[in-house]
Amino acid sequence: MTTDELLAVLRLQGAPKIGDVTLKKLIAHCGSAQAVFEEKRQNLLKIDGIGTHALQGLYDGEHQEAAVDEFEYIKRNDIGFSYFMDADYPSYLKHCIDSPVLLYKRGDINLEGRKLISIVGTRNITSYGTAFCEKFIEDIAPLNPIIVSGFAYGVDITAQKAAVKHGLQTIGCLAHGLNQIYPKVHSKYLLDVEKNGGFYTEFRSSSNPDRENFLKRNRVIAGMSEATVVIESAEKGGSLVTADIANSYNRDVFAVPGRAQDKYSSGCNNLIKQQKAHMLTSAADLVYLLGWDVVKKATPTIQKQLFIELEPTEQSIYNYLQKDGKQLLDSIALECQLPIFKVSSTLLNMEMKGIIRPLPGKLFEAI
Structure with a gap:
């Protein structure tokens, strides 16, 4: 982003009645933040959702002065920034209608290909x-x-x-x-x-x-x-x-x-x-x-430690679910030769430990 464009964005943000949604509309219609100030006011008022209230204070000189002050602070303190149209802007946030037009940043952030x-x-x-x-x-x-x-x-x-x-x-x-x-x-x-x-x-x-x-x-x-x-x-x-x-x-x-x-x-x-x-x-x-793909070394980390903590009844149920896959409560009780009330309470404990999960249809499976 050029210096002039950044100053224009900062100036637009300073206008008291312009939020992120309105600001994006103006930029999209005019092609850039600079172009918003070059466009005639009557043309801006033709944009859907833009009225005289939104443009109130847009051309006040104090916002331009504040924009220059903030730009100088950014430059003086080596502050980074991500513009909502830039490639380094957080991709998920980009899809939110009310996301910030500009994010200031500090540190060593690398979002590329990351969850x-x-x-x-x-x-x-x-x-x-x-x-x-x-x-x-x-x-x-x-x-x-x-x-x-x-x-x-x-x-x-x-x-x-x-x-x-x-x-x-x-x-x-x-x-x-x-x-x-x-x-x-x-x-x-x-x-x-x-x-x-x-x-x-x-x-x-x-x-x-x-x-x-x-x-x-x-x-x-x-x-x-x-x-x-x-x-x-x-x-x-x-x-x-x-x-x-x-x-x-x-x-x-x-x-x-x-x-x-x-x-x-x-x-x-x-x-x-x-x-x-x-x-x-x-x-x-x-x-x-x-639906994340589990790294091979992640599975033992998540399951092995939990596996050690299993009690005999939990171990029996867990082995059965691991071997035969998704099962109904009745089937688990029958196979493990346990009363249903005992299986029900044990399954709840196992769910809280994160080693089994309930599924639709009253099924259970091992994680």
Whole structure:
């Protein structure tokens, strides 16, 4: 992108009534951001969905001055950027109608040919959530995905630290400009993330971490990835908003189940109950449901450790399902010579361990 085109994009973004959807319409109609300012106002008003309200303040000189200031900040601080029409713009995000026109970036991000998973959840992560998150990333690591999150307290930073630990790229999507970091206590993780991925934000250097910015940031987290994983969440929270956005983008959503009485499992349990998310009990669930090709060394990593933990009854059922494939509850009870109530409770435990999965038609299969 040329300097003049970048300045034009920044100037358009400064107009108070022009959002990303409207901005894309203007650029598509005129052919470039520069051409928008060269087009006659009456012609712009002929564009579907563009009215006088949208163009209010478009030609104000203050926006041009602010654009120059931001351009100077970008150049002075060696800030990278991805334009929505460029090849390095996140491909999944490109398909979202309200995606940012411009993303500022910092670090060593390489998206080419890579799988992306967004991981979100409560800031008040429990020991259960921490253990699941770390184990999930350990098991998914052989597939070399990029882990996307919000660099916030709790689930976000747990996921991103685990990604760095296992040599995975991780991207933090921020709700403010790149001239600061929020929360400040996470500044100690900046270099590790930048060396193993980096940061994206749509917000200028003058933007603070205001509440509405976090809601906008959530659509980037949801839009960037093929799937969004919710580790833990209370009944209300930003991670549920992210899950809703991911569903609106027709992306897969996964939620980790927990006990009914646990406060920070209620949001995940509700997502599963309302069929807004697949139940996630292990990395193998995600691999299977997304249809990812499993790297040969990934299968033992996911299954061998779980296999060691099987009790005798679980071992008997698992061996049968591995040998004979998908089976009904009655068939499992008959073959394993167990009462149905015992098989039913054992299957539930095995599902929670991630070694079997239920299928339509009341069938079960080994993972």
